[in-house]
Structures are given as structure tokens and as C-alpha cells.
Amino acid sequence: MRLFWREQAPLIFMYAGQLLLTVYMCRLSGFRNTNDLIYICMVNTALFAFYLIYRYIRHYRFYRRLTRPLLSIDESAEFVGNAPLADALGHLLQGKYRLYQNDIQQYRKKLNDHITFINQWVHQMKTPLSVMHLAVQNETDPFFDSIREEIDKLEKGLDTVLYTSRLDAFEQDFVVEPVHLHQLVGKVVAEHKNLFIRNKVFPEIQVDDRLMVMSDDKWLAFALGQLITNAVRYSAGVSSRILISSDIRGQQAALEIRDNGAGIPKQDIKRVFDAYFTGENGRRFGESTGMGLYLVREIASRLDHHVEIESEQGQGTAVRIWMGITHVQAS
Amino acid sequence: MFSILIVEDDLKLAQLLQSYVEKYGYRAEAVQEFDRVMEVFQSIRPDLVLLDVNLPRYDGYYWCRQIRTVSTCPILFISARDGKMEQVMALENGADDYIAKPFDYEVVMAKIKSQLRRAYGSYALSKRERTVECAGLVLYPERLELTLSGKTVDLSHKESLLIETLMENSSKVVSRDYLLDKLWNSQQLVDDNTLNVNITRIRKKLSELGVEEALETVRGAGYKLRPFWREES
Numbered sequence: 268m269r270l271f272w273r274e275q276a277p278l279i280f281m282y283a284g285q286l287l288l289t290v291y292m293c294r295l296s297g298f299r300n301t302n303d304l305i306y307i308c309m310v311n312t313a314l315f316a317f318y319l320i321y322r323y324i325r326h327y328r329f330y331r332r333l334t335r336p337l338l339s340i341d342e343s344a345e346f347v348g349n350a351p352l353a354d355a356l357g358h359l360l361q362g363k364y365r366l367y368q369n370d371i372q373q374y375r376k377k378l379n380d381h382i383t384f385i386n387q388w389v390h391q392m393k394t395p396l397s398v399m400h401l402a403v404q405n406e407t408d409p410f411f412d413s414i415r416e417e418i419d420k421l422e423k424g425l426d427t428v429l430y431t432s433r434l435d436a437f438e439q440d441f442v443v444e445p446v447h448l449h450q451l452v453g454k455v456v457a458e459h460k461n462l463f464i465r466n467k468v469f470p471e472i473q474v475d476d477r478l479m480v481m482s483d484d485k486w487l488a489f490a491l492g493q494l495i496t497n498a499v500r501y502s503a504g505v506s507s508r509i510l511i512s513s514d515i516r517g518q519q520a521a522l523e524i525r526d527n528g529a530g531i532p533k534q535d536i537k538r539v540f541d542a543y544f545t546g547e548n549g550r551r552f553g554e555s556t557g558m559g560l561y562l563v564r565e566i567a568s569r570l571d572h573h574v575e576i577e578s579e580q581g582q583g584t585a586v587r588i589w590m591g592i593t594h595v596q597a598s
Numbered sequence: 599m600f601s602i603l604i605v606e607d608d609l610k611l612a613q614l615l616q617s618y619v620e621k622y623g624y625r626a627e628a629v630q631e632f633d634r635v636m637e638v639f640q641s642i643r644p645d646l647v648l649l650d651v652n653l654p655r656y657d658g659y660y661w662c663r664q665i666r667t668v669s670t671c672p673i674l675f676i677s678a679r680d681g682k683m684e685q686v687m688a689l690e691n692g693a694d695d696y697i698a699k700p701f702d703y704e705v706v707m708a709k710i711k712s713q714l715r716r717a718y719g720s721y722a723l724s725k726r727e728r729t730v731e732c733a734g735l736v737l738y739p740e741r742l743e744l745t746l747s748g749k750t751v752d753l754s755h756k757e758s759l760l761i762e763t764l765m766e767n768s769s770k771v772v773s774r775d776y777l778l779d780k781l782w783n784s785q786q787l788v789d790d791n792t793l794n795v796n797i798t799r800i801r802k803k804l805s806e807l808g809v810e811e812a813l814e815t816v817r818g819a820g821y822k823l824r825p826f827w828r829e830e831s
Contacts, residue, residue: 390652390678390679391678393678393699393700394608394611394678394699395608396699396700397608397611397678397699397700397701398608398610398611398614400700400701400702401611401614401615401618401700401703402610402614404702404703405703407763407767407770407771407772407773407776407820408770408771408773409771409773409775409776409819409820411773411776412773412775412776418700422700440681442682456787457782460779460782461775461779464775464778464779464782465775467790469787469788469789469790470787471787472787485680485682507789507790
């Protein structure tokens with residue numbers, strides 16, 4: 268409404284000026300009938316008012332479009348009215364919308380192609396890895412321990428790639444259902460047994476066997492794997508135990524991974540969840556991609572979990588994932 | 599003897615699987631031409647099929663359905679894809695189980711055994727008990743017994759796993775990490791100390807059999823079993 272008045276203000280002033288001028292001219296030319304003059308003014312003003320009302324009604328959508336902010340790109344393609352100016356604006360906006368849509372479609376397709384490619388590539392790499400894995404599996408010489416270690420790293424690296432690329436398509440790729448926490452922890456720990464053995468760090472599991480949480484087993488297992496890898500890496504040579512335990516508070520259960528390792532420097536702790544952030548420990552321990560904790564928090568937030576981290580340099584680190592409990596079975 | 603058909607287009611993987619399966623006393627056959635899977639299947643009539651998902655021409659699901667039209671033998675899928683959908687697809691197409699790459703020999707063998715046991719009633723190998731032999735020392739892994747020249751000692755499961763590994767690699771150094779890895783397969787958590795304790799127990803049991811100092815510690819590397827009792831017996 269305000270825009271409408273501002274837009275019409277010059278016209279109203281112009282009209283008022285013209286009216287005054289006309290009355291003045293009439294007076295000069297000797298027309299003295301004041302009543303008739305007032306009558307003429309009123310009729311003219313009424314016609315002008317009708318014009319303004321008509322214009323306001325026809326351009327109502329147009330003005331509303333112009334004053335309200337766009338909330339989504341789709342709104343810009345909405346109908347803005349069939350008055351010539353509105354129509355022209357509509358065409359312009361629709362044209363722009365189409366162009367952007369095309370661009371977005373193109374990028375979306377490119378991104379999807381890329382994700383598909385990465386997925387395929389990772390799976391292709393897994394067969395050669397299987398071959399290597401099997402080929403050295405029964406070799407007892409200590410030399411093969413280091414080969415196995417490298418194969419292990421390749422596998423974990425490929426998994427991280429796979430899960431990172433899947434993160435964008437997360438919505439289609441997860442099912443929240445009751446997960447038996449103790450079983451899941453056991454499975455993940457077994458998958459990482461070589462990591463534990465190599466680093467001479469061994470896990471202690473104190474997870475309530477009756478606990479069922481609402482989560483997605485695949486993603487939670489992956490996140491837990493990342494946390495275990497971190498805990499072991501920062502414990503190696505300092506401490507030989509990591510503790511995986513559960514805690515229940517009301518309707519929430521926490522899975523805690525606690526190590527007594529190097530800990531995280533104070534200045535780094537706020538940023539450990541940022542992507543590609545490696546911090547001081549990343550420099551000291553090497554092989555850090557800075558993606559582990561980032562992925563953990565991304566996964567947690569999508570699964571509606573909450574992650575907290577507590578650490579003191581030189582004392583160790585504890586990471587907790589809080590999840591909803593479905594039930595605790597009676598023992 | 600049970601026969602197993604391996605349908606895997608990665609030749610190296612197929613070979614490795616074949617030789618491993620054969621080591622466990624099964625007959626194994628790997629398919630060479632992937633458009634003739636059914637013909638091979640018909641000609642050897644295997645008791646179990648290991649089937650890859652990604653194959654040239656037709657995929658594993660297709661062959662699984664084909665096999666199901668003529669046979670109810672156990673079919674185990676092997677695949678690099680570990681998604682839920684793939685597993686569901688495999689099982690829906692008639693498979694009995696699903697193994698994701700990369701896998702352990704132990705897992706594959708355990709699943710093969712369990713499928714054979716389910717399908718054909720009894721343990722495939724129980725007719726001929728598995729034994730590990732090294733210079734007269736004989737281990738019966740299923741009985742958890744170790745025998746040497748008439749004398750027998752009982753072992754725990756962990757001790758049996760350890761001595762089996764050491765006997766299979768006698769005169770060679772077996773690294774601590776490798777032994778720990780073997781122990782871990784017994785589902786329980788282990789640590790460095792578990793290994794020390796069990797090695798000590800094995801030494802004691804060997805000495806009960808009259809073998810002293812056969813199990814050597816190789817500093818910084820691992821352990822070595824020297825079958826020097828051979829000369830005596």
C-alpha cells in the first residue's frame with residue numbers, strides 16, 4: 268500500500284496542480300459561477316479516485332510481490348497479475364526462474380553423477396583390496412603385519428569416502444529403528460581389532476546389554492568407528508585402555524568413548540567438529556584428514572542425536588553420543 | 599565330499615577362494631565363462647554356490663533366480679556393496695546369506711560350514727576329523743586335544759587356536775600381532791596379557807608332553823615353534 272502511494276504521488280500532485288490551474292484559468296477568463304466550478308472539481312476528483320482504486324485493484328498482486336521478500340526461488344515464478352506492467356515483470360521473473368532452474372538442474376545432475384561415480388569407484392577398489400587382504404591373511408611373518416596395516420588403512424579410507432559422499436543423499440539412506448547398542452559396539456570393536464592390536468591399545472566394553480536406542484545401525488557404526496579410531500590413535504604409546512560405556516539419563520542414553528591419551532589442546536576443542544580441521548593433534552600424530560569428528564557430528568545431527576566432547580590435554584578425551592531410548596529390557 | 603561352485607569375475611579372488619576352500623577339504627570349481635554359469639552348474643551339481651553380484655553380462659541376482667529354478671542348494675552372495683537394499687535384493691532373489699567385501703577367510707568358511715550344516719544335516723568334516731600334525735605332534739582342534747607319542751593333554755579353545763597357528767607355521771616366526779588377531783576371532787576381547795598367559799600355559803602343556811623349550815620367544819617379533827622333538831622320537 269505504501270509503495271502504491273509513493274508510486275502514485277507525482278501523478279496526484281500533477282492532477283492537483285492541473286485542477287488548480289484549470290480553476291484559475293476559468294476565473295481569469297471571467298467564469299464566475301463558484302458552485303459550477305466546485306461541481307466540476309468534484310466530478311473530476313471522483314473520476315480520478317475511481318482511476319486510482321481501479322489501478323490499485325489491478326496491480327494489487329504486483330505491488331504485494333514487489334514489497335514482500337522472496338522466501339523461496341519457486342515464489343518468483345508465481346503469477347503477479349495481468350496488467351501490462353505486472354505481466355512484463357512476471358515474464359521477466361519466470362525467465363530468470365527458468366534460467367536458474369536449468370543451472371541448478373545441471374549442477375544437481377553433475378553432483379549426482381559425481382556421487383554415483385565415487386560410489387562405483389569405491390566399490391571397484393574393494394575387490395582388489397579383498398584380493399590383497401586374502402592373499403596376506405595367512406602370512407605369519409611380521410613383515411606382513413605392516414602390509415595388513417596399510418590394507419586396513421585403505422579400507423577405512425575408502426569407507427570414509429563412501430560415507431562422506433553419501434552424506435549429501437542422507438535422507439534416502441537411513442532408517443531409524445531400535446538398535447541393540449551392546450551388539451553394535453561388539454561388532455564395531457571386532458571390525459577394528461587390527462587397529463587395537465597394532466597400537467597395543469585394548470578396549471573395555473561396559474555397555475548395558477539391555478539397552479535399545481533409536482538410531483540407524485549403519486551410520487551409528489560408522490560414527491563409532493571414527494571415534495574408536497581417534498581414541499586408539501591418540502592413546503597409542505600413552506595408555507593401553509579405552510573405555511566404551513553407556514549411561515542413561517531419563518529417556519536419553521549416551522554412548523561414551525573415553526581414552527586416557529593425548530587429549531585435545533584447549534584452543535582446538537571448539538573447532539574439532541569443523542570439516543578439515545586437524546589442529547595440533549593432527550600435526551603431531553599425522554594422517555589426520557580432519558573429517559572424522561565432522562562426520563560424526565553431521566551424522567549425529569541427522570539422526571537426531573547429540574554429541575558432546577570433553578577433553579583435557581595430557582589427560583584424555585571423552586566423546587558422548589546422546590540418543591533416544593526405545594526401551595531397556597528387563598533382565 | 600561337498601563341492602562348491604565359485605562365480606566371481608575377479609580371477610585372483612576366485613583363485614584365492616578356491617584354494618582356501620580346497621584347503622578345508624571341499625571340492626571347489628570356479629566358473630570361467632560367465633555366460634554359461636547354468637551349464638557349469640548343471641554339469642557339476644554343486645552343494646553350495648558362492649555368487650558375486652557384479653558379473654559380466656548378467657548380474658548375480660539373475661543367476662541366483664536361474665539356479666533357484668532347478669536347485670535349492672545354499673547360495674551365498676559376495677559383494678562389495680554393503681547397502682541394505684543390496685542385501686534385501688540378494689535374499690529376495692533366493693540367496694541364503696550375504697558377505698560384504700572385503701571379508702575374512704574365517705567368515706567365509708564359517709558361513710559355508712553353517713549353510714552346509716543347515717542344508718545337509720551334519721557337519722561336512724565330522725566324518726573325517728580335522729587334525730593338524732607337526733613332526734609327530736598331533737592337534738585335534740574339534741576335541742581340543744594335543745597328542746604326542748601316546749600322551750595327550752587337554753587344551754582350552756584359545757590355547758588350541760594358538761598352538762594350531764604355531765604348528766602350521768613351525769620353524770617360522772609368528773608375530774605377536776598375528777597371534778592376537780587369531781585369538782580375537784574367538785569373540786572375546788583380548789589384550790597383550792592374554793597372549794602372554796596363554797603362551798605360558800602352552801609351554802606348560804608341551805612340557806607335560808615331554809617337550810621342553812620348543813616354543814621360543816623371538817624378541818621384538820613373536821614366537822617360533824621348533825619341532826626339535828622329531829629327532830628324539
